[in-house]
Amino acid sequence: MALTPPENPHWWREPLHRMEIGWITIAFLWGLFMFGVMVYWHINGEQNLSNEAYRVNPDVYGEKVEAFAEKYTVRTEGKTEIPVVKPPPGSDIYMLGRLWEWWPILELQKDQTYRLHLSSMDWQHGFSLQPTNINLQVHPKYEMVVTLKPTKSGEFGVVCNEFCGIGHHTMLGKIYVVDK
């Protein structure tokens, strides 16, 4: 069997088939549309992440969270007596991730807005609020601020979904949402 020379060395001059032009156009427009959806959602959608974040020293952040917890603690819970903190609606609320807990437990009011601050004391952690399924990455030295509004009451788990060592699967936090 022979090795054939290229059939058409000027392949770049070949005209395109109608079907090809059609599909490329559709795929390109669909890409533009999908890009537009992300922009549209920033304008009219209700689920967007803010760009608000600060550099922070983990120790300083830890002190802030402790001061916050001390001010609004209503009770403690669990074997390790984690404080349950009930801050006023509309306020800045704090949670920290460390090996291996989310601290403190928050108690929020339904349909009220809060500014949630998140940071890590050590390694990276994943803030995974379940079952509503909101997932945020939490870094040490970065303080992220997200405004959120619970729309359902009940008990919500905060799973850590970024691997953080051997105790990773025991790292669990909690957010209660209560009716007014």
Add this chain to the structure above:
Amino acid sequence: MIAKEKFRVCPDTGFKVFDTTEKLIKINAVVAVVFLAVGGLFGLLVALTRWPAVHLLPADLFYLVLTAHGADVLLFWIVFFEVAVLYFAGSVLLNVRLAAPRWAWAAFILMLVGAVMANVAVLQGESSVMFTSYVPMRAAPHFYLGLILFAVGALVAMFVFFGTLVIAKEEKTYEGSVPLVTFGAIVAAIIAVYTIASGAIILIPTLLWSLDLVADIDSVMYKLVWWGMGHSSQQINMATQVSIWYCIAAMVLGAKPLSEKVSRGAFLLYIVFLQLASAHHLLVEPGISSEWKVFNTSYALYLAVLGSMIHGMSIPGAVECAQRRRGFNEGMFGWLRKAPWGNPAFSGMALSVVLFGILGGITGVVLGAEQLNIIMHNTLYVPGHFHGTVVAGTTLAFMAITYLVVPLIFRREIIWPKVAQWQPYLFGLGVTGISLFMMGAGTLGVSRRHWDMAFTDAPLNFDVPPAAFLMMGLNGISAVIASIGGIMFILVIVGTILFGKKRGEDACRTNPVILPGGGATVMAAGSEGTLKLPGTIALVSVFFAAFVLYYFVNWKYLSEVWPLS
């Protein structure tokens, strides 16, 4: 010194196969398959541990094995095999000797030493940091060193490939343009260069940090640059696997691309835009603006997705054209029914195209939409998606071409052809289950890289929905099916290489593995032209409808989540 390199002319394809090329293709492919076997076994252990009713390994071993699984299959299996593919696409397809064979051997040894070193580090237990090794979690220094050595070796192999192209050009061993398959391989190698550069840029300081020579590595910056390697290296897979699709279609059916211009243009889109995909891993990260996230995660207006969608039409189109030319003209799908479904090279390729597009491609775009990532980040949806791309897509494509490489390069007849015939289907079925059930569990909020979804040892308690437990059980069963498919592959391939009957000179007539003239089709640059292709139009329409539907379903899910701003 002008030494005449020894070569043989392949009786099946007519290509010149140089001795050194042949040896290097063999050794890289064999080592690749060994890492697939080892990494695949680790993967099975992971799935059996996450199967709640089985929960096989203790936590420390689970995290160790998961780290090894990622490194062995995502990096070592795939890159070793890619080096073999590059040597094939450069040296064999262009009928030229391999440039600097000593460097090629050095590359191989560096890669092997690096891969073994990283495995040793992980198995010693001090480096269970996951494949991504996010700082400030710390692995043993030789874990990073192993990865660096491996990357440097791979980089040397890329330059051996580029050198081979230069020699082919100088010695005029081909006319006109390089074949499309080689073109795709060049694209893969170019992406590999900047991918490996990203890896070096981040892993070298991380190595120094693990030795306490560097004080601090910023964790967001680490992720940005690390994923410049981690995600872009998946685009090396993309380019390689698309080349393999074209190669198998050409060899088995004599299929030519519908249009060289379109297919090559689509490959070029990969080079320009794929590296932006690092952003896919930073969508819910602090300290990065939404503008940056939206632009980069869309690969600049989805132009790289456009490239894949073009190949998604071009491959079935080329197959339909070739089949109709061979006389299978009946109705809309007669060409598809009469395709060689009993040939594992073809069936593996076809499954790879379909599963990659639907399980991997669509879900990847959804996962990479900035706001949709909020409901998926770090859940099992993520591994569900990339088992669709890397396992159903890349691994299946690599397995498929192995069924051609073994008779053509190793010159052995496949033992147990019946087992080979069923293997792609069984593996494809298993991987489809893995991908779908992990995505299902992820949608229900189950975390990836997590030993205990029941939270038995946690000080607080949280109940995952019962459906998620069912999903993880089904995922375990699927992993068992995929493993059986994987074991069948390894047995057939290793058995054939060791014990297969030698393939004779006249086997191309008595027992053809490729269509007569198929080899020439791979070699030639030429387009199929403009036949009517109703079947392909129907197939891409179904794909597109599924894409649009699934895309909107996910925005609907997102809209039900607590408002965030």
